[in-house]
Amino acid sequence: MKAMILAAGQGKRLRPLTNKIPKPLIEVTDQPIILDVIGRLRDFGIDEILINVSHLGDQIISCVETSGIKNVYFIKEPFPYGTGGALINAFSRLGNDPFILCNADIHTEINFNLLPDVTDAAHIIGVENPSHNISGDFCLSDGIVTLNSVNELTWSGISLIHPQILEPFLSNKIPFDIWNVIFKPNIKKQLLTGSSSNDLWVDIGTPETLRLARKLVKEEN
Template sequence: MRAMILAAGRGERMRPLTDHTPKPLLPVAGRPLIDWHLQRLADAGVSEVVINLAWLGEQIAEHVGDGSRWGLRVRYSREGDAALETGGGIARALPWLGNAPFLVVNGDVWCDYDPAPLLQPMDGLAHLVLVPNPAHNPEGDFGLVRGRVVTGGGERLTFSGIGVYAPALFDGHPGGAFRLAPLLREAAEQGRVSGTRHDGLWCDVGTPERLEALNARLSGSI
């Protein structure tokens, strides 16, 4: 299975940290955030990764290179000055992601989830990893009922930013910049999204305060 890391965002809420450093290169437990993703993908058995770039993206390309130090083949989807958001970024990279389902990881999360199970055959248009709701998202994003992701009912959980998508999820996409969430909600309403609950450590590294708290939690534990 191929994989993609979404790394094109500006990181407005992380300013001033992201004024000169793209968010995926911010240090977590002494390593750039994106290194954690690349290592976990390689350990899971992924061999090819696409990384989309926009804000300060060439810093990411310079740091990661061709991916060989992780045993990966890395390609870059350059979006120019304006990022195409989550859906548009994936849609632009579809020619490199192939005809089979592919794994996508948001570049601005940290999670101890092992993605290896996600490399197994998938039923439907998407499979999402969901986590207990953090303080900044108390209402959650989706419900989970007997392994199916729903938009209403069930236990409310938060989308981790880790998922597997079939290329058909993007059929008829609007083009340009657009968000992934509406496509996932539509597919969930059709009963075509499955899900896994992960109760381990997860953090949306969305603010300097969350980054500081994550580093404090990981200090001495890894």
Template sequence: MKAMILAAGLGTRLRPLTDTMPKALIPIKDKPLLEYMIEKLKVAGFEEIIINIHHFGQQIIDFVQSKNCFGIRIEFSDERDNLLDTGGAIKKAACFFDDGKPFLIHNVDILSNIDLCELCEYHKKHAYLASLVVSHRKTSRYLLFDENNLLKGWINTKTGERRSPFTDFDPTQCTPLAFSGIHILHPDVFNYMNNFPEKFSIVDFYLSICNREKLYGYVPRNLQLIDVGKLDSLSQAEKTFLIL
């Protein structure tokens, strides 16, 4: 399988560190987040990776090239002129996923102990358009799944906002799960993206099609996950990363 690492974010919650470097190159135990991510993908058998870039994008290119592309095929999806959000980034990279096979999307700032091989094998055995890695992690915004772990809607527990394409949607009958930023997509997903603008959120996209396609919530066993998106999470990652 091929993979895409989403690494174009501005990393505003990691300032002042990201005033001079992209979030992808923030070090944990003296190694950049991006290096951890590429190494994890290589161990799982991914040898073709595309990375989207925006904020200090040339630094990412220079870093990857300095490592001789880690001995695999690595390409870049350049968003330096226009940051496209998560959905737009995937749509822009569509030509990279030209083999008709499912592909993995992974946020660069997510560290976890997830078994990517197990995730891939599970997805291959089922006829889902997408498998979204989710968990019972505490947050304010949840994806909502039915008894079969199929996506039905979304809720913001702070504001009470709810969204779903189902007319009979009842969030009290759903299980709230937090999205991890790790998901596997079938390339048929691009048929739906054709009608979307250049820039859009992948969560908004999923919510718009979950009444037409099976979008599965994959809950890994004993998942440990750190979202390295803000300064206090860096120290947490330093302390716990050895067990991930």
């Protein structure tokens, strides 16, 4: 199975830190976040990983290549294509089978075994709503993803996606995001499935969440 890691964001909310270092290279443990994510995917049995890069992307490439990790391939974007645009840009390299999609800027212990072996559209993992997203992203009804005015779960950034769900959007103008453009129309058709996790999950998007993640790691040790 393949996986794709989204690593092209500019990390605007973490400036000025991300003016000189891309967000995926920020350290929460004893190594950059992206190496933690790659390690978890490898432990799950993923044998090929695609990573899209843009902002300070050469630093990410150098970090991963220096680590000696094999079968990792990079897709350069001249500017950030967005989470949806990144998948369209990588479409020809994703193959015909479901693949795992994972954000490069999360500190998590979510078990990838929550993902099914197959999907005809997409399966997403949700977590308890964090303070910065109290209205949430979605709810679950018998395993089917639904949308309400107030939602119980926040998308973790971890999903299993079948490439065929991307085909109607191949001609879309880049950039665009996956949630609003690809996921939502399919959620309204009741095509997306989901599961929830109570495992540790922190979105490293702000100085506050970065401090929280580092605090949690320190307490664990």
